[in-house]
Amino acid sequence: MSRITLTQLRNLKAKGKKISCLTAYDASFAHFLDQAGVEILLVGDSLGMVIQGHDSTLPVTVEDMIYHCQLVQRGSQRALLVVDMPFMSYATPNQALETAARLMREGQAQMVKLEGGAWLVDTVQLLTERGIPVCAHLGLTPQSVHQLGGYRIQGRTETEAEQLQDDALALQTAGASLLVLECVPSDLAAKITASLKIPVIGIGAGAACDGQVLVLYDMLGITPGKSPSFSKDFLQETGSIPAAIDAFVSAVKKGTFPEE
Numbered sequence: 620m621s622r623i624t625l626t627q628l629r630n631l632k633a634k635g636k637k638i639s640c641l642t643a644y645d646a647s648f649a650h651f652l653d654q655a656g657v658e659i660l661l662v663g664d665s666l667g668m669v670i671q672g673h674d675s676t677l678p679v680t681v682e683d684m685i686y687h688c689q690l691v692q693r694g695s696q697r698a699l700l701v702v703d704m705p706f707m708s709y710a711t712p713n714q715a716l717e718t719a720a721r722l723m724r725e726g727q728a729q730m731v732k733l734e735g736g737a738w739l740v741d742t743v744q745l746l747t748e749r750g751i752p753v754c755a756h757l758g759l760t761p762q763s764v765h766q767l768g769g770y771r772i773q774g775r776t777e778t779e780a781e782q783l784q785d786d787a788l789a790l791q792t793a794g795a796s797l798l799v800l801e802c803v804p805s806d807l808a809a810k811i812t813a814s815l816k817i818p819v820i821g822i823g824a825g826a827a828c829d830g831q832v833l834v835l836y837d838m839l840g841i842t843p844g845k846s847p848s849f850s851k852d853f854l855q856e857t858g859s860i861p862a863a864i865d866a867f868v869s870a871v872k873k874g875t876f877p878e879e
């Protein structure tokens with residue numbers, strides 16, 4: 620079976636159909652996510668927290684990402700495989716090119732994800748011109764947690780909101796074909812989603828985005844400590860892992876998750 624393509628994702632947006640995305644870190648979970656029809660598997664650097672037990676994503680290495688991407692690739696056949704570029708692996712355009720090439724060649728990813736705004740325009744242009752599809756990530760960008768002063772909602776002031784809208788447009792123009800929008804007010808996320816041609820996948824960004832992503836362990840309620848308030852424990856109400864994943868996909872498709 621061939622994997623979901625960016626053209627298919629763009630068509631889903633054009634038809635107003637929602638896109639489901641979950642993080643994946645190993646072959647067994649990847650298998651169940653694939654079976655449930657999740658369109659995008661994100662090998663997120665959140666693995667630094669939920670798999671490795673760090674208190675941020677900063678210690679994650681390129682080798683870690685390649686390893687987990689290989690596992691997810693082996694366990695899945697259908698979903699688009701997106702991998703995070705870890706902290707400080709894309710500080711310059713040339714470094715980004717080298718890292719992305721490794722993630723695609725060794726990790727077998729189909730797309731790379733980078734956190735940041737307009738400063739990444741040259742990098743996105745360089746990667747996409749060389750055939751590397753890019754997912755941008757705006758709003759709460761966890762690799763900048765210390766710069767942001769904590770895990771907090773972004774885009775609350777008019778200036779911040781304008782900046783986010785400008786960044787989103789600039790990254791699309793530079794060639795990004797997907798955008799993850801994390802922890803921004805839902806009206807701002809709705810505006811950005813409507814203004815872009817590329818699909819916008821939200822996390823803690825309201826129901827108007829073209830799709831939704833959650834950290835797998837949060838939506839199964841197995842992340843130690845407190846899960847983010849925007850997440851939901853789908854395992855609690857369904858009782859089995861495959862049923863929880865099915866329930867997430869169905870809620871995203873029907874537009875019942877997230878609630879207003």
Ligand code: KIV
Pocket residue numbers: 642661662663664665666703799801822832833834
């Ligand atoms: O690393 C990750 O899991 C992510 C999602 C939270 C979007 O970037």
